[in-house]
Amino acid sequence: MTMKTMTRRASLFLTSALFLAGCTVGPRYQPDRMKLPAAFTEDEHPATPDEIARTNAELKEWWHRFNDPELDKLVDRAIAGNYDLQIAGQRILAERALRDVQASAWYPQVDANTTNGDSRYSLNIDNWPLRPGNPANRPGASYLSYGVSASWQVDVFGRIRRSVEAQEHAVEQTIEERRAVLMTMLSSLVSDYMVLRDTQLRLDISNRNIRVAQDAYDLTQRLYLEGVGNTLQIAQAKAELDAQLAAREPLRTHIAQITHALDVLMGQVPGTTEAELKIARPLPKVPDFPATLPSIVLANRPDIRRAERAYAEATARIGVAVAQMYPNFSIPLNFNPNASAMYQLFEAGALSWQFFMLASVPLMHGGKLTGQIRAAQAAAEASRLGYRQTVLQAFREVEDAMAAWHDDVEHTELLHRAAEDSTLASERARKLYGAGLVGFLEVLTTERTALAAENAEAVAQLERLQDAIDLYTAMGAGWQGVGVTAASLPVSLETQNVLARALKQ
Template sequence: MRIMTSTRLRRTGLMLGAVLMLTDCTVGPNYQPDRMTLPSGFTEAEHDATADEIARANHEMTQWWAEFHDPMLNALVAKAISGNYDLQVAGQRILAERALHDEAVSAWYPQIDANTTNGDARYSINVDNWPIRPGNPQNRPGSSYLSYGVEATWEIDLFGRIRRSVEAQDRVFDQSIESRRAVLLAMLSELATDYVTLRATQLQLKIANDNIRVAQDALDLTNRLYVEGVGNTLQIAQAQAELDSQTAAREPLKTHISQLTHAIDVLLGQMPGTTEAQLKVYQDLPSVPGFPATLPSIVIANRPDIRMAERHYAEDTARVGVAVAQLYPNFVIPLSFNPNASAMYQLFEAGALSWKFLMMASVPLMHGGKYTAQIHAAQAMAEASRLTYRQTVLKAFKEVEDAMAAWHDDEEHNALLHRAAVDSATARDRAERLYGAGLIGFLDVLTTQRSTLNAQNLEALARLERLRDAIDLYTALGAGWRGVAVTNTTLPVSLESQNVLARAIRQ
């Protein structure tokens, strides 16, 4: 009996050794990055960037918001990075994916559980051929039952099913990192856009207040001329209507300013109105940064959506291997040790021992094409991910080219509108002097006032558009996420305090 048991154990050990020697037979395709041919430069670039310009641009794009030279914007960005809730949520998803990766890795290790059973059982005696159990004769259908033991199972990853699953989960974890970077970029872009829009709206409010003063001066002049017998009531009514119109146009600007401050507070992770008093203090628009020197490779290296699409392609490639592995034999080693008896002292006797140590293998034979269909589906998904990656690259280059084109076109547009605003203000001043001298009618004054207001507002919007062009270009280049660490915030629950075994055993 002892010799037979030893022989069986040796045979099982040899089988296990043979299987372990073959554990490098990972099936399925190995991931190969999809190489796209990039252009030598952007068509909308000012010139071919030198190595020094590229190095300087890379440094500037790490904290591109600093290139606007606005201390308030820098302070807001710092608060948003530490307080924005969307960014913190994205960070928690990274931690969750890391835990899921560890869960996938656990399939490599033996799964072991302890168990115990204690109680009484009664069996029916109204069944034909009632079996006679040791220690439980037919006239005693009830019995006490005590048992303890260990159940274990270990899957031998011979053909790489677990390995490919872990590889796929690795890529999902990488995607969560890129997703957080994308959230960071979107948040920075939104914050900077809201901030420059706030300053532009404040400039429009200043223009409106200046024009209200001009309209009030025109009304005062019209009243004086009427008293002197030069003017008439029609001119007074026109001047009053213009003043009322200018005053009414100011109110929506105030509302927009309040809404922008509220939006900025939410991006900072604080209640709306927290920084309203501070932000409502008038400040001129930030300066427009210099045009950044860029290379096409910067887009590929920095854009989180491109990096995420590439990682998704790698994940789907690994899942092809998971599907292929289902066509191959699966090896599992089950182990159980379960002594049982009716009395406590009997549990540790040789007769109470019950154990099992096997090598189990299963081979798929016929499943109506299920596994083949799963492989075809995984291959199609991987190819779709590769094509999505290519499309993402194309869209990214389009966004960069569009932002560069807008930068150059709006620069000239801004210069022309500035000249128009200056000329309109000059014409308005001259019209008011001529009207005061009685050389022209009040309608000419109204025309020049409205033309000036329109030109000044258009210039303010053009300056805003120039700043947005810069923000859009930096965002299209994928700038700003480097050097921002993930905030590791977790619920106040200690694993070790939940289970004493967790202190000593990896669970």
């Protein structure tokens, strides 16, 4: 076959392949449309455009709404140093590399080779003279060869295209998973910080309780020495003092453990920030409720976005399975000149090459191919249902967080009033004691009651802060303001697939 004939056949083959390349088999991905309410049931009114814009701005870096510079610094350090976040980033790179592996099938696979050596044929085999190129007087020969072998698989029915499409969706899932890791890390760090400040506040209350118990113990001892009290009162006062001392130790331990947890979240050795964080700061105020919460905010949640991309990937996998039912076209090429002397390798007589256009058609595989299609279809349907379940679960989490935010307001207000009333009672008891109208034990009792009310209020304030953190997390807030990674691939499917580029698909 002449080079002209070979070129004509190759052109005809490629033209046919390009014509058929538009026949990418398998279903096209269509996003699942769920009928959802426009707003949450716990939201008070329909959202206006200005309120939606304000809510989006508030959710972008929601930890700033607590107005705590120390917290802001910890968040910045955690975003820069958290190891879970870095691990998630490496998973993105790994999936992108696998995407490049899939895309490599679009290109010719070319290998170069060379051979240099000697060979000798046996003279003790019958009919050996019949072997061409091996006369009896030359049983051995030197062999030199170089060449190129290549193969190009023409993606006529879109098997490679669907594989790359599926892998691109897998990359997008890892991006969303990294965003989810970021959200979880932010939620854990802010929550731990609030617990730290609350525990420090409760430690201060505990120290004041110990002082009150110590005063009560000292008073009962003095009264006993004056002949007014008895040993039972001394024992009771001592038991109260010991109980208050014992209650303080778990708080100290908890503070140390929380600082260690914060260090790990920031990618630091536990104990690094202990000196920095041991200085007690006021408990941050609960921010105002978001201006509005339309249901569209759930589009921020990485778990929903990941589930949607998983459905897209599973749909593309159907196309990969369907393409196995269609003919497969490939073009192998081998060019291997060979000779016994170096100067002969580049002569026309040394040329040796093969060029084919191959097509293989699946005929009988015992139901394997159709079974693969059914499995891919079932996996895609499972992904679609999983996406719906993720959306419903997200709605539930937001509704629960909103209900807790609203319902805990009254609870905290009542405890705040109780703390104020108890403090007022303690002040009045001291004034009455100064006037000689009540005993010192009454003063100590009212002080102990006031401190217990303060402690209950501190616990309720922490619950309110946690309600805010839970709501921001449930709405998928936080990753938008952080440059985690680009959501798009640097090389698109259209720019890399020569057939897709030629057909403008």
